[in-house]
Amino acid sequence: MMNMNKTIVLTFGIIFIFFGQIQAQEFDSLQGPSYANISSLTSLGNSLYWVSYDSSQIYLHEVRNDSVIKIDSVNYNLYDRKGIQKNRLSRFISNSQKLYIVFRFDIFEWDGSFQRLDTNKLKLKLFSNSSGYDRNQIWDAEIVDDTLVTMTNRNYYDFGTMSTNVNIYTLDKLVADSMVSIELPKSLDTNNIWPFFSVLNDTIVVGLDTGGLVTQDSIFLIHNGSIVSEFKQDNNTSPSVNLPRAFENKLFFVQRDSFTGNRHIHTWNKNQITKSFRLPANDWNTIGSPMLFRSSYWFLLNDNEKITLYFQEGSELFQYNNDDLRGALVFGNELYVISKQPSEYANSYVSKLKSDLSLIKGSVAYDLNLNCKLDSFDQILSTIISINKDGAINSNLNGNYAFWGQKDSSYKLKVVPNDVTKGPLCGTGSFTVAITKVDSVYQNDFYLEIDSLKSDVSVTISSSVPVRGFNQDGNITITNNNLHEYDSIEVQIHFPVGLSSFNSDSSFINMGTHYSTKLYNYQAFEELNIPFALKVDTSYFNVNDTICLIGKIIVSDSIIINNQDTACQLVVASYDPNKKTSFPSGAITQSIDKIDYTIQFQNLGNYKATTVRVVDTLDTQLPVEYIRIKGTSHPESYSLEVRNNVLIWTFSGINLPDSASDPEGSRGYVSYEAKVQSAFLRQGDQIDNKAEIYFDYEIPVVTNYASVYLSDETSPIFGSYKQIENQIMAYPNPFGSHITIKNNGKNIEQLTLYDFCGKIILIGEVRAQGEYSFDTYGLATGLYFIRSSGGHTIKIVKN
Numbered sequence: 001m002m003n004m005n006k007t008i009v010l011t012f013g014i015i016f017i018f019f020g021q022i023q024a025q026e027f028d029s030l031q032g033p034s035y036a037n038i039s040s041l042t043s044l045g046n047s048l049y050w051v052s053y054d055s056s057q058i059y060l061h062e063v064r065n066d067s068v069i070k071i072d073s074v075n076y077n078l079y080d081r082k083g084i085q086k087n088r089l090s091r092f093i094s095n096s097q098k099l100y101i102v103f104r105f106d107i108f109e110w111d112g113s114f115q116r117l118d119t120n121k122l123k124l125k126l127f128s129n130s131s132g133y134d135r136n137q138i139w140d141a142e143i144v145d146d147t148l149v150t151m152t153n154r155n156y157y158d159f160g161t162m163s164t165n166v167n168i169y170t171l172d173k174l175v176a177d178s179m180v181s182i183e184l185p186k187s188l189d190t191n192n193i194w195p196f197f198s199v200l201n202d203t204i205v206v207g208l209d210t211g212g213l214v215t216q217d218s219i220f221l222i223h224n225g226s227i228v229s230e231f232k233q234d235n236n237t238s239p240s241v242n243l244p245r246a247f248e249n250k251l252f253f254v255q256r257d258s259f260t261g262n263r264h265i266h267t268w269n270k271n272q273i274t275k276s277f278r279l280p281a282n283d284w285n286t287i288g289s290p291m292l293f294r295s296s297y298w299f300l301l302n303d304n305e306k307i308t309l310y311f312q313e314g315s316e317l318f319q320y321n322n323d324d325l326r327g328a329l330v331f332g333n334e335l336y337v338i339s340k341q342p343s344e345y346a347n348s349y350v351s352k353l354k355s356d357l358s359l360i361k362g363s364v365a366y367d368l369n370l371n372c373k374l375d376s377f378d379q380i381l382s383t384i385i386s387i388n389k390d391g392a393i394n395s396n397l398n399g400n401y402a403f404w405g406q407k408d409s410s411y412k413l414k415v416v417p418n419d420v421t422k423g424p425l426c427g428t429g430s431f432t433v434a435i436t437k438v439d440s441v442y443q444n445d446f447y448l449e450i451d452s453l454k455s456d457v458s459v460t461i462s463s464s465v466p467v468r469g470f471n472q473d474g475n476i477t478i479t480n481n482n483l484h485e486y487d488s489i490e491v492q493i494h495f496p497v498g499l500s501s502f503n504s505d506s507s508f509i510n511m512g513t514h515y516s517t518k519l520y521n522y523q524a525f526e527e528l529n530i531p532f533a534l535k536v537d538t539s540y541f542n543v544n545d546t547i548c549l550i551g552k553i554i555v556s557d558s559i560i561i562n563n564q565d566t567a568c569q570l571v572v573a574s575y576d577p578n579k580k581t582s583f584p585s586g587a588i589t590q591s592i593d594k595i596d597y598t599i600q601f602q603n604l605g606n607y608k609a610t611t612v613r614v615v616d617t618l619d620t621q622l623p624v625e626y627i628r629i630k631g632t633s634h635p636e637s638y639s640l641e642v643r644n645n646v647l648i649w650t651f652s653g654i655n656l657p658d659s660a661s662d663p664e665g666s667r668g669y670v671s672y673e674a675k676v677q678s679a680f681l682r683q684g685d686q687i688d689n690k691a692e693i694y695f696d697y698e699i700p701v702v703t704n705y706a707s708v709y710l711s712d713e714t715s716p717i718f719g720s721y722k723q724i725e726n727q728i729m730a731y732p733n734p735f736g737s738h739i740t741i742k743n744n745g746k747n748i749e750q751l752t753l754y755d756f757c758g759k760i761i762l763i764g765e766v767r768a769q770g771e772y773s774f775d776t777y778g779l780a781t782g783l784y785f786i787r788s789s790g791g792h793t794i795k796i797v798k799n
Helices: none
Strands: 005-008 028-029 039-046 047-053 055-063 067-075 089-094 099-103 107-110 115-116 138-144 147-153 169-175 178-183 194-200 203-209 218-223 226-230 238-245 250-256 263-269 270-277 291-293 296-302 307-315 318-320 326-331 332-342 347-353 357-366 384-387 391-394 402-407 410-415 421-424 431-432 442-443 446-450 459-464 471-480 485-496 500-503 514-522 524-537 548-552 566-572 579-583 586-588 592-604 609-617 627-632 638-643 646-656 668-676 685-697 706-710 728-731 738-743 749-755 761-766 770-776 782-788 793-798
Touching: 039 089, 039 332, 047 089, 047 099, 067 115, 089 138, 099 138, 099 147, 107 250, 107 627, 138 194, 194 250, 270 318, 291 326, 296 326, 307 326, 307 402, 318 402, 357 410, 391 402, 391 638, 410 459, 459 485, 459 548, 459 668, 471 485, 471 500, 471 514, 471 548, 471 627, 514 524, 566 579, 566 627, 579 685, 579 706, 592 609, 592 685, 609 668, 627 685, 646 728, 706 793, 728 793, 738 761, 761 770
Parallel strands: 194 238, 357 442, 357 446, 459 566, 459 627, 586 706
Antiparallel strands: 005 524, 028 347, 039 047, 047 055, 055 067, 089 099, 099 107, 107 115, 138 147, 147 169, 169 178, 194 203, 203 218, 218 226, 238 250, 250 263, 263 270, 291 296, 296 307, 307 318, 326 332, 332 347, 357 402, 384 391, 384 410, 410 431, 421 446, 459 471, 471 524, 485 514, 485 548, 500 524, 548 566, 579 592, 592 668, 609 646, 609 685, 627 668, 638 646, 685 706, 728 738, 738 770, 749 761, 749 782, 782 793
């Protein structure tokens, strides 16, 4: 059964999202080397150290006068005979005399030179099993009473035989070349526990996070070698706990509410939560060590896609910038970070936060009682604030925004209006903030007036990709964008012949040409999401036929342009369920002003997915003015975050079933409309978009590219265009400096490479089941075609 979800909307009816980056919020790179693997920072005495490693060596550097200088190294092989990395850095810490570099299976200490500790002598017995999965490894390490203490997993889960063994975790204290162990509870029989610990005053605090699979997450208190209590709350229900870290006599940890999916960073002491910071999205899983800098707490937050820096303002957290980081540490009066270059396998290097910054913050609201201040009568707004010409930030669900500006710089802030906004109040239409001081706060609140003479109700409709013989799931959303209330609103869904078995939890009536229902007593700022489903009849629709759904509302309001919406999709057959599609798709003969995108996902695993995250990177060549969210399969459980040209949908607590147990329920989608401006100017201009889909903690599923390109269909190249990717494949596509052509067929293929105008660039041959690779340095960016001797053509794109 589908649930109809009602909420009070806190955003403008159409979501406008501008792209760009606030240039002030950057880091200053230090002079020095960079490395590809995980690295970390720590301090010893009056010195700051950075450790990193490659496949054969560990490198130790000291940060001196804004330079990074290598001071030592030691040989160390992290890879097995097959070239697979078997070891990772767990912790880089120090006591009063030594540095400790703690890996999963080895420990090094450094007090002027490297020494590798004999873990067999220490009775740790660390090793990897034959099937390639780690077991008996060090998960975390701390310094307790100036002594190294590690947390070790004493057992394993055998992925090869799929047998579950009890995980036994111990705290091992390094004392006189031996380890003194404290064994944690054996009742935790799950294979997916991630253990971390910290030290709060004289008490060791252990957090066991089960990764969301079971509700056994706990905080254990250990004093004088014995477990003294287990922290629980909410009627003795264990919290979902991740990565506890002690700082300034407080314990910081991430907790997830098992009902709402919301995550908070809690501070805790004496068995009580003392303060909470709501995380800006529900997908953040772990925090790095808390830092106190510029009178605020700072955190590194990890969402399984990247690690970014956040700062605390009041009881909320705000993102500093979008850089992908690997570590952070406050040393002296500076905040140092390990930055990562912007590519998947790029190196990391040491940077530091700019020092000449001040905070710019404020709130956005409809000032309903017109008194030029925020009070209980007003309607807070989660919307977009443009910054200068190419930047933007979101005000959050509490209507607040915050970012750091640089001294001697100016920032023009402006709220994006909508059709029912009469205008700003009290001179708050826009602000130009000139930063003249360092470590100051510039408060700028936006108070908007609603045009009470205008009434506006809008409708959007969206759907999943229609698959022959299966249900096409859809969602229609009705939003009241003003203070007006309505006795009734008629909602209509129109669809073509060939779609049947209409189903919805709402009471729709079949009117012959469409289905209709009425909404009664519709309140100010109310939003309603109505899911529905239709079956795609195989006798009516063939592959690549177009199905258009139309959503209408019959209502008396001032703005009628948004009283109807259309969602069109191309029909598919047996297909990859995790896919991105566009409408229009493929070749177009004239320029267009918008593209509709749908990202389809399905849980193909063998267990439900607690959280699904869709990361959609928009084509950097596409100058998008704004996007309009059209709908999603699960409107009650998603949040949307914007990071420059990346859209991130997070479905927390979605509990998406696996496809074997519930084929229909295992599917979902998101849909949006992108405005296009001057993207298709000449033949061959093209927009390519793809997305990544994350199911809980699994590696992402990468979709296909959804491509739209301007073509002259009278060209002989286009006249014979026919995708044959199953027989002839080209990868990578889009390509850069080289491309490989693979022949999956049984015969030799003669291949000819053409540019968009039909000029022959290259002629070659590839044997049956063979490959042919060649350099493409000399090719200009754009659209190309490869024609086989069989008369078929595949399209490739050079970025």
